Amino acid sequence: MVTRSAVLGLLCGLLFGAGLALSGMADPARVRGFLDLFGAFDPTLAFVMIGALVPMAIAWRIRRRMDKPLVETAFDLPPTDPIDARLVIGAALFGVGWGIAGLCPGPALVDLALAPLSAIPFVLAMALGMFLQRLLGR
Amino acid sequence: MSLAQSIVHGLAGGLMIGAAASAVLLGAGRIAGVSGLLARALRLTQGCGPDGLATGFVLGLPLGALLMQLALGPVETRFPPLALLLIGGVLVGYGSRLGSGCTSGHGVCGLSRLSKRSVVATAVFMSAGVATVAAMNAAGLAW
Numbered sequence: 001m002v003t004r005s006a007v008l009g010l011l012c013g014l015l016f017g018a019g020l021a022l023s024g025m026a027d028p029a030r031v032r033g034f035l036d037l038f039g040a041f042d043p044t045l046a047f048v049m050i051g052a053l054v055p056m057a058i059a060w061r062i063r064r065r066m067d068k069p070l071v072e073t074a075f076d077l078p079p080t081d082p083i084d085a086r087l088v089i090g091a092a093l094f095g096v097g098w099g100i101a102g103l104c105p106g107p108a109l110v111d112l113a114l115a116p117l118s119a120i121p122f123v124l125a126m127a128l129g130m131f132l133q134r135l136l137g138r
Numbered sequence: 139m140s141l142a143q144s145i146v147h148g149l150a151g152g153l154m155i156g157a158a159a160s161a162v163l164l165g166a167g168r169i170a171g172v173s174g175l176l177a178r179a180l181r182l183t184q185g186c187g188p189d190g191l192a193t194g195f196v197l198g199l200p201l202g203a204l205l206m207q208l209a210l211g212p213v214e215t216r217f218p219p220l221a222l223l224l225i226g227g228v229l230v231g232y233g234s235r236l237g238s239g240c241t242s243g244h245g246v247c248g249l250s251r252l253s254k255r256s257v258v259a260t261a262v263f264m265s266a267g268v269a270t271v272a273a274m275n276a277a278g279l280a281w
Contacts, residue, residue, distance in 0.1 A: 006190030008165045009175075013198020014205065016158035016170065016242075021206035021213050023151025024144060029216035032281075035267040039275055043141075044148040049245065051152020052159065056250035059160035069167030076168050078238060080253035090237020091244070091259040093229050095266025100274070101218055101226025104241045105172040105234060106199065108227075111215055113200035114207060118217035122227040129231025130173075130182045 004071045020110045023048045028102030028111075035099050097129075159246055166191050171243020172199070173234035182235075218281040237263075 024030050024044050033042030068074055098104050103111070103122055111119035139147075159170035168191060177183050178192035207213050217223065234240040237259055239248065244263070248256020274280055 002188060002190040004190075005166055006194040008161070009191035009194025009196075010198045010201075011194075012158045012161050012165070012170065013195035014202035015161070015198075016155055016195070017199035017202025018206040019151040019154025019158065019202075020199070021151070021203040022154065022210065023148050024139075024214075025148075025151070026203060026213055027215045028218065029281075032218075032271060035264075035271040036275070037268045038272050039280075042144075044144045047145045047148035048152035048155070049249075051149040052156035052246045053152075053250045055153060055156035055160045056163075056246055059156075059163050060251050063163060066164065069163070070165045072165075072167045074167060078169060078253075078255075080248075080251065080255055083255060083258050087237050087255055087259055088262055090233045090235070091262035092233070092237075092266045094233030094237055094240060095263030096270045097226040097229025097231075097233055098241075098263060099226075099267040099270025100222050100229065103223075103226060104230060105176055106240075106242050108230075109172065109176065109196060109199040110203040111200075113204045114213050115215040115217065118215070118223065121220060122223040125224045125227025126231035127176075127180060127182070129228040129233070130177050130180070130235050131231075132228070133232045133235040134177075134182050134184070 008071055016106070017110050017113075019052075020106055021114065023051075026107050026110045026114055028107070030102075031104075031107065032099075032102035035102075155242075155246065156250075159242065162191070162195070163247070169239075169243050169247045170195070171239050171247060173231075173240040174238070174243055177235060222279075222281065233263075 034045035162170035175192040178189040244256040244259040
């Protein structure tokens with residue numbers, strides 16, 4: 001079912017990308033503003049999170065009553081435990097990079113269309129980081 | 139844009155993001171985590187074949203933003219200098235893979251699942267982001 005999955009992925013990506021553009025979070029300066037808690041704080045990102053968490057919380061409840069997803073044969077979900085060093089160190093490195101550039105993966109890919117000259121170097125560097133992590137395995 | 143308008147746009151955009159992530163969960167049975175889907179689409183994960191969901195999703199993100207821009211008019215984007223983009227990009231890529239997720243996977247999908255790993259990861263990357271911006275401000279590196 002690679003084709004049906006690809007169509008589902010494309011439609012979900014379109015909605016997700018459109019939502020990011022509407023939310024203001026495609027603008028790295030706005031994201032930086034949210035992280036600038038002790039400076040020129042911009043609370044918008046918190047409202048984006050609230051808006052996204054509500055439908056997702058409902059979706060998790062619906063999922064409990066489903067044996068399998070609509071277009072695949074089984075759920076394929078990551079573990080919720082344990083808390084290990086990889087998780088904490090990875091999240092910390094991610095957070096430092098997020099603070100430095102004001103960009104995380106979703107907005108970076110969205111900005112490939114909105115501001116390619118700035119987004120391309122970031123996305124290439126991000127892909128390099130992903131590649132290095134796979135290479136080193138830690 | 140006033141703060142009230144920002145909040146309304148933020149909530150509406152967030153609802154769209156959450157609806158898209160819900161469709162990935164209930165439709166494909168997977169997590170709409172952008173770092174994971176990008177790594178799968180680029181074949182940067184161990185032993186994985188072609189991934190239709192990931193490839194479609196990664197292509198859809200910029201196209202969806204373009205459509206929204208056509209509907210709304212120009213979307214403002216302000217970026218840091220190139221050196222910061224490059225350093226930040228490597229850290230975001232490396233860290234999101236090591237920590238198994240980013241703002242979407244841990245922040246949106248994991249928190250709403252009340253996943254312990256995602257609660258910890260989100261607390262850690264939010265704190266690290268706040269600390270980094272504060273440190274850059276103190277060092278005169280604000281942009």
